[in-house]
Amino acid sequence: MLKARFRKTLGGFTLDAELNLEQGINVLRGESGAGKTTVANLLSGAMKPDDGEIELEGLTVYSRERRISLPPQSRGIGFVFQSHRLFPHLTVRENILFPSLFGGRKSAVDFDETIDILGLEPLLERLPSGLSGGEAQRVALGRALMGAERLLILDEPLSSLDPRRRHVLMDFIDGAAQRMNVPFIYITHSEEEMRRLADRAFLVEDGTIAEIPRSAFLEEPPS
Ligand SMILES: Nc1ncnc2c1ncn2[C@@H]1O[C@H](COP(=O)(O)OP(=O)(O)OP(=O)(O)O)[C@@H](O)[C@H]1O
Numbered sequence: 001m002l003k004a005r006f007r008k009t010l011g012g013f014t015l016d017a018e019l020n021l022e023q024g025i026n027v028l029r030g031e032s033g034a035g036k037t038t039v040a041n042l043l044s045g046a047m048k049p050d051d052g053e054i055e056l057e058g059l060t061v062y063s064r065e066r067r068i069s070l071p072p073q074s075r076g077i078g079f080v081f082q083s084h085r086l087f088p089h090l091t092v093r094e095n096i097l098f099p100s101l102f103g104g105r106k107s108a109v110d111f112d113e114t115i116d117i118l119g120l121e122p123l124l125e126r127l128p129s130g131l132s133g134g135e136a137q138r139v140a141l142g143r144a145l146m147g148a149e150r151l152l153i154l155d156e157p158l159s160s161l162d163p164r165r166r167h168v169l170m171d172f173i174d175g176a177a178q179r180m181n182v183p184f185i186y187i188t189h190s191e192e193e194m195r196r197l198a199d200r201a202f203l204v205e206d207g208t209i210a211e212i213p214r215s216a217f218l219e220e221p222p223s
Pocket residue numbers: 010011012013030031032033034035036037038039
């Protein structure tokens with residue numbers, strides 16, 4: 001469970017929002033510049049709110065009032081970005097084990113489970129340069145799962161992939177969400193990904209966040 005309220009002003013833009021998320025895939029939608037990446041940055045600790053409180057699975061990671069602000073590496077958050085950002089000099093195995101080298105954090109899934117969920121066994125000894133785009137993104141997802149003790153954030157994770165690879169990855173993400181005990185935040189502009197993956201969906205607009213009713217995001221788009 002994620003419970004957050006935060007306020008942040010960046011130039012002429014102010015985000016002033018509340019967000020309560022449960023386990024499962026929580027899609028964040030919104031026009032370009034609406035504040036989706038800012039939400040991800042505030043939760044991860046890459047950016048500090050001006051005010052508010054953020055609690056992840058019972059742990060307060062930020063509270064202005066209580067003067068708490070845990071650094072990103074102590075928050076137990078896994079991240080997947082649009083491009084995979086794997087370490088080029090490390091093998092797939094080493095890339096996936098990387099988060100567990102820090103601080104003895106305990107992921108919600110272990111290494112063997114991650115490899116199993118994502119079908120990564122045949123790729124383990126390869127370097128990222130020997131992977132296809134879809135394979136590399138699967139490895140990035142594996143590394144993020146290993147670091148996701150309390151939350152997984154996926155920021156447009158499929159937008160650099162072709163349609164076939166996108167569909168394969170969607171199945172993996174769906175499978176991982178069902179086996180993990182932590183909320184997933186899934187940022188996307190794609191209607192298709194929202195309909196296929198969302199357990200709940202939220203609209204980021206004018207610096208606020210509002211839940212989108214299920215009936216609205218599950219209905220077929222007009223033809
Ligand atoms: N460091 C900054 N200084 C000033 N304004 C900023 C800064 N960072 C972000 N902004 C502004 O904050 C707003 C929200 O940006 P954000 O990147 O969160 O949007 P987004 O919804 O993720 O957009 P996109 O879908 O294009 O990635 C934008 O208007 C942006 O210009």
